[in-house]
Amino acid sequence: MLKDKCIKAKQAQAALSSASGQVRNNALELMAGALKREAEYILSENERDIEAARHKGLSESLIDRLMLTKERVDGICASLMKVYALPDPLGKGSVWTRPNGLTIQKVQVPLGLLAIIYESRPNVTCDAAALCIKSGNAVVLRGGSEAIKSNIALANVLRGAIEKVGLSADCIQIVEDTSRETATELMKMNDYIDLLIPRGGKSLIQAVVKNSTVPVIATGAGNCHIYIDESADMKMALNIIENAKTSRPSVCNAAESLLINRSIAKTLLPLIKEHLPKVELRGCSEALAILPGITAATDEDFYTEYNDYILSVKVVGDVREAVAHINEHNTKHSDAIITQNTAAAEYFMINVDAAAVYVNASTRFTDGEEFGFGAEIGISTQKIHARGPMGLDELTTVKYKVIGNGQIR
Amino acid sequence: MLKDKCIKAKQAQAALSSASGQVRNNALELMAGALKREAEYILSENERDIEAARHKGLSESLIDRLMLTKERVDGICASLMKVYALPDPLGKGSVWTRPNGLTIQKVQVPLGLLAIIYESRPNVTCDAAALCIKSGNAVVLRGGSEAIKSNIALANVLRGAIEKVGLSADCIQIVEDTSRETATELMKMNDYIDLLIPRGGKSLIQAVVKNSTVPVIATGAGNCHIYIDESADMKMALNIIENAKTSRPSVCNAAESLLINRSIAKTLLPLIKEHLPKVELRGCSEALAILPGITAATDEDFYTEYNDYILSVKVVGDVREAVAHINEHNTKHSDAIITQNTAAAEYFMINVDAAAVYVNASTRFTDGEEFGFGAEIGISTQKIHARGPMGLDELTTVKYKVIGNGQIR
Numbered sequence: 116m117l118k119d120k121c122i123k124a125k126q127a128q129a130a131l132s133s134a135s136g137q138v139r140n141n142a143l144e145l146m147a148g149a150l151k152r153e154a155e156y157i158l159s160e161n162e163r164d165i166e167a168a169r170h171k172g173l174s175e176s177l178i179d180r181l182m183l184t185k186e187r188v189d190g191i192c193a194s195l196m197k198v199y200a201l202p203d204p205l206g207k208g209s210v211w212t213r214p215n216g217l218t219i220q221k222v223q224v225p226l227g228l229l230a231i232i233y234e235s236r237p238n239v240t241c242d243a244a245a246l247c248i249k250s251g252n253a254v255v256l257r258g259g260s261e262a263i264k265s266n267i268a269l270a271n272v273l274r275g276a277i278e279k280v281g282l283s284a285d286c287i288q289i290v291e292d293t294s295r296e297t298a299t300e301l302m303k304m305n306d307y308i309d310l311l312i313p314r315g316g317k318s319l320i321q322a323v324v325k326n327s328t329v330p331v332i333a334t335g336a337g338n339c340h341i342y343i344d345e346s347a348d349m350k351m352a353l354n355i356i357e358n359a360k361t362s363r364p365s366v367c368n369a370a371e372s373l374l375i376n377r378s379i380a381k382t383l384l385p386l387i388k389e390h391l392p393k394v395e396l397r398g399c400s401e402a403l404a405i406l407p408g409i410t411a412a413t414d415e416d417f418y419t420e421y422n423d424y425i426l427s428v429k430v431v432g433d434v435r436e437a438v439a440h441i442n443e444h445n446t447k448h449s450d451a452i453i454t455q456n457t458a459a460a461e462y463f464m465i466n467v468d469a470a471a472v473y474v475n476a477s478t479r480f481t482d483g484e485e486f487g488f489g490a491e492i493g494i495s496t497q498k499i500h501a502r503g504p505m506g507l508d509e510l511t512t513v514k515y516k517v518i519g520n521g522q523i524r
Numbered sequence: 525m526l527k528d529k530c531i532k533a534k535q536a537q538a539a540l541s542s543a544s545g546q547v548r549n550n551a552l553e554l555m556a557g558a559l560k561r562e563a564e565y566i567l568s569e570n571e572r573d574i575e576a577a578r579h580k581g582l583s584e585s586l587i588d589r590l591m592l593t594k595e596r597v598d599g600i601c602a603s604l605m606k607v608y609a610l611p612d613p614l615g616k617g618s619v620w621t622r623p624n625g626l627t628i629q630k631v632q633v634p635l636g637l638l639a640i641i642y643e644s645r646p647n648v649t650c651d652a653a654a655l656c657i658k659s660g661n662a663v664v665l666r667g668g669s670e671a672i673k674s675n676i677a678l679a680n681v682l683r684g685a686i687e688k689v690g691l692s693a694d695c696i697q698i699v700e701d702t703s704r705e706t707a708t709e710l711m712k713m714n715d716y717i718d719l720l721i722p723r724g725g726k727s728l729i730q731a732v733v734k735n736s737t738v739p740v741i742a743t744g745a746g747n748c749h750i751y752i753d754e755s756a757d758m759k760m761a762l763n764i765i766e767n768a769k770t771s772r773p774s775v776c777n778a779a780e781s782l783l784i785n786r787s788i789a790k791t792l793l794p795l796i797k798e799h800l801p802k803v804e805l806r807g808c809s810e811a812l813a814i815l816p817g818i819t820a821a822t823d824e825d826f827y828t829e830y831n832d833y834i835l836s837v838k839v840v841g842d843v844r845e846a847v848a849h850i851n852e853h854n855t856k857h858s859d860a861i862i863t864q865n866t867a868a869a870e871y872f873m874i875n876v877d878a879a880a881v882y883v884n885a886s887t888r889f890t891d892g893e894e895f896g897f898g899a900e901i902g903i904s905t906q907k908i909h910a911r912g913p914m915g916l917d918e919l920t921t922v923k924y925k926v927i928g929n930g931q932i933r
Contacts (some may be wrong), residue, residue: 133874193880213896217885226907268852273738280784305733309907325737326713351930406602464925465542468636476626476928485933486621486924498718499739499922512907515895516873519885521760523767524894 117300120288121257121307124230125127127283127489128253132225134282136203142248142277143261147195148271154188155467161237162267168261181235181262191241197247198245198351201489204507205251217393220516224250227309231492232257232299232323234315237265243314244273244287252511253286255308257301267291267312290401301328309512310500314493317420332501334493337367337448337476338420342374342437342463344454349383351475353390356426358477359451360394365422367450367494372417372427374437380430394424401430419446434459438466445469447496449478470496470503496517526709529664529697530716532686534637536692541634543691545612551657551686556604558685559650559678561637565595569677570646577670590644590671600650603899607654610898613916614660618790629925633658636718638919640709640901641666641732644723646674652723653696655901659919662695664717666710667723670704678729716923719909723902724830728800728820743902746776746857747829748887751783751846751872753863758792760884761862762799765835767886768860769803774902777858778888781826781836783846789839804834810839826853840892843868847875854878856905858887879905879912 131139150157161183168178181504208222229252233239240256249253258266266289274284290297292491302311302323311331313323324333341359343352360368375383382406388396394403399414409428417440431437434452441450451473452463460474482504483491488506495501501509540548559566570592577587617631625712638661642648650664667675675698683693699706710719720740724731751769752761761807768779782791793814797805805811806821818837825836826849829835840846843861850859860882861872869883880890892900892913901919904910910918 127877211896215895217889219895261694282736321813328734330739330906332908348930349643354930354932364933460927466538471924471926474928476926477933478625478932479933480926480931485622487620487629488593497739499741502921503924512911515880515890515912516880517880517885518869519883520884521757521763522773522889523763524886524888 117290118261118304118307120290121228121304122208123285124253124288125206125254125307126443127285128228130250131282131286132255133520135253136161136205136281139249139251139282139409141280142282143195143199143245145276145279146245146273147192147199149272150188150195150508152191153216153272154185157188157265157268157272158183158185160266163264164262173261174297177261177390179321181265183265185235187238188342191238194238194242195245198249198490202259203251204249204511209514214433215522216516216520217502217522220518222514222516223508224514226432226484226512227256228253228307230257230308230311230329231306232298232301232311232313232315232319233258234319235261237262237269240266240269240289240503241273242490243492244270246490246507246510248277248282252510253288255290255301256297257287257290258293259327263291263293281486285401295424302369304327305329312493317404317444321390321501330500331491332495332505333438333497334505335367336420336442336446337353337369337494338372338418338446339368340372340374340441340445340450341478342431342450342452343383344433344456345375345376345378346455346459347379347453348357348455349386353386355475355477356387357391357454359479360426361424364407365426367420368479369383369422370426370451370478371420372429372444374429374431374440377401377432383427383452387431388498396426396428398428399430402428420446434462438463442466442468449473449495451476451478451483455479470494525701526706527713527716530637530713532694533662533697534716535665536694537634537637538661538665539658540662540691540695541660543660545614547689547691548612548658548660549608550689551691552604552608554603554655554688555654555682555687558681559597559601561606562681563594565675566597566674566681568591569595569789570674573671576867577784582670586644586670588647592674593647596647600647603647603651604654607658607899610658610916613658613920623774624931625929626931627927629927631923631925632917632920633923635919635921637662637716637755639664639666639713639717639720639738641707641710641720641722641724641728643728646678648673648723648763649678649698650682651681651899652901655899655916655919657691657695659684661917661919662697664697664699664710666699666707667702672702673699694851700728708735711738714738719799721902727880728889739909740915741902741904742906743904743914744776745829745905746778746903747827747855748777748779748857749781749783749839749854749859750779750887751843751850751859751861752785752792753843753861753868754785754787754867754931755864755868756862757790758795759866761792762795764860764884764886765796766799766828769800769835770833772889773833775888776829777888778831778858779835779887780829781853782840783838783840783849784850785838786810786841793837795811800835805835805837806902807837808839812836814851829855845869847872851875851877855905858890859895860883860885860887879903930933
């Protein structure tokens with residue numbers, strides 16, 4: 116059944132792969148139009164998911180992630196049209212001729228069939244489908260059980276839309292059976308799936324990395340650090356910490372841990388505490404000595420992505436100690452230094468092992484739109500294939516087209 | 525023990541990562557010099573491997589793969605100096621400024637710690653170490669048990685050499701325990717190893733792909749096809765088949781399967797048989813009808829990489845049937861069409877799913893040197909991270925360095 120979907124998607128992708136950029140863009144336009152037109156059907160199916168979620172006693176925040184409204188559907192359509200406006204990632208490349216006369220073209224081509232395993236937010240269904248169609252890839256979407264009726268409705272609408280430009284509906288597949296078994300089965304479909312991207316919490320991502328034999332890109336785990344160097348501009352430091360911690364604590368580029376230089380800790384820590392009244396600080400023993408009221412941080416705290424109004428705090432001697440601590444505890448996502456010292460900034464940027472390293476800016480900027488790439492399918496925290504925000508180019512591979520007139524070796 | 529080696533290598537890599545291109549090149553020069561100087565020690569250790577291999581009754585061809593000679597050591601040194609001469613892959617990148625004033629540098633940086641699992645040829649120890657040092661990566665080398673004394677000797681020499689330029693010997697680690705358990709353990713070292721590359725036969729590669737939780741690049745499986753279209757130049761077709769099949773049958777870019785258009789099969793197949801007297805043809809029923817003396821091909825034959833003087837043969841109706849057969853049976857490595865028909869060539873190049881697709885040239889050209897990349901660490905048959913010949917750039921990742929003056933989101 117799941118294998119059937121993969122086979123169909125793989126077959127459908129062959130035609131998608133050679134469809135022009137214009138046809139793929141027409142598909143995106145019709146996808147957005149159809150979502151708008153079918154909003155009522157989508158919202159009524161979403162309502163059934165919401166009811167089931169309330170019945171199961173899901174938290175209000177989870178229900179909020181699950182919920183679609185007229186405005187949210189409009190937002191999804193707007194996202195699709197943003198993908199529409201991005202440059203075509205396919206066909207780019209270079210050409211050279213070898214001394215023996217062989218002409219080699221290195222061309223960007225689709226990866227083939229992608230699978231996305233994700234959790235409750237139904238907008239991922241549309242965003243992922245749009246990025247895949249734009250980049251010539253077919254996609255198997257395996258969302259969470261809570262959103263299944265919404266996801267099926269969305270996929271029905273999207274599948275109908277792409278057929279109107281002559282593409283096969285089978286380019287977009289939704290897995291109706293949301294059991295753990297189908298997810299595991301998907302992770303072993305090496306003959307069909309070229310890349311699997313998990314989107315969701317840490318445990319989902321770890322389970323996929325551990326169990327998948329299909330190539331995976333791990334995304335989104337973000338234990339992000341801010342180190343305040345002794346030469347930091349205090350006002351800037353306060354602003355950046357506030358922004359990185361509190362502007363949206365639930366996202367992966369929010370700060371989770373604050374490192375502070377010993378020489379300024381006594382002055383700055385009380386100001387930080389005062390400046391962030393909603394944030395629970397969990398400190399090392401030195402931080403506790405300065406701020407006696409706060410919670411003591413355990414070793415575990417320094418490894419934790421809270422996604423909440425909590426910040427671990429550690430006093431360090433210098434940038435070297437800060438970097439060593441970060442490399443031990445971070446998730447290779449985004450880490451920042453606040454400093455006026457060029458040598459410290461250089462040392463930090465070279466030696467911190469992360470997709471993005473910041474000097475005097477908030478970690479919250481690690482994002483496809485903020486980097487200027489347009490839409491993203493996730494933020495890769497691994498090093499192979501893609502690192503940092505993954506846009507359309509990261510959904511492609513290369514192919515060498517070699518043209519000769521009888522060359523032999 | 526193995527974990528210790530990984531920890532040491534990871535620590536040593538930090539300094540290697542920020543060493544200049546000049547220092548890394550000096551290391552390569554000293555590595556080559558030391559191998560030349562210590563040739564006697566290396567050959568005597570290799571002799572012990574050879575004796576053990578004879579004692580175990582290994583085939584002469586395996587013993588030949590294992591054997592080092594003065595000339596072969598010189599060849600290894602020459603390879604190292606080729607890597608020396610290649611451009612530095614580190615530090616390349618682009619810079620842009622966002623409307624909010626953030627400057628973003630996208631820079632090529634080392635992957636970190638690589639692991640290579642390989643079979644009997646000891647030259648891989650040196651080639652892999654050279655490519656890793658040049659690209660700023662530390663490496664854990666796990667070769668086969670037959671070559672263990674040679675590999676330890678080579679690694680000792682290389683480790684001593686890099687220390688002389690101030691790099692830690694721990695950048696190069698050799699796994700002395702060649703049991704299957706250490707290989708499996710290596711495949712689970714996600715906290716330390718950034719990329720694992722298996723080099724060897726199909727069963728080794730499949731075992732690694734199946735068991736590794738560390739990211740893997742699958743290399744080297746090559747069931748390569750040549751399709752002779754009805755419009756092919758017959759003389760060119762004969763030349764290319766001969767070259768692709770017989771110039772070096774044991775390598776992954778050698779042809780394993782011949783597809784021939786029905787309209788020319790009766791004329792061309794007898795010529796091919798005559799032209800390739802050393803090659804055993806295994807044909808489909810139509811090929812058998814034309815060449816009654818040949819062996820019948822089983823379904824299994826069409827999936828087989830013989831690495832020998834054997835060629836499967838199938839008669840097909842047109843380029844579409846050829847492409848469908850290839851996509852079902854190939855290993856996504858290299859496939860060629862011989863044709864004078866531009867439309868057929870276009871269709872073939874777009875629709876065959878392989879790292880390299882050829883028109884009127886031998887598949888034997890899929891190779892880092894032949895493509896103009898210099899040395900290669902393998903030929904990737906997967907789509908993520910690298911596809912086709914993998915040179916120094918494919919041993920790097922990117923890092924975003926974001927420089928602000930207090931920007932918040």
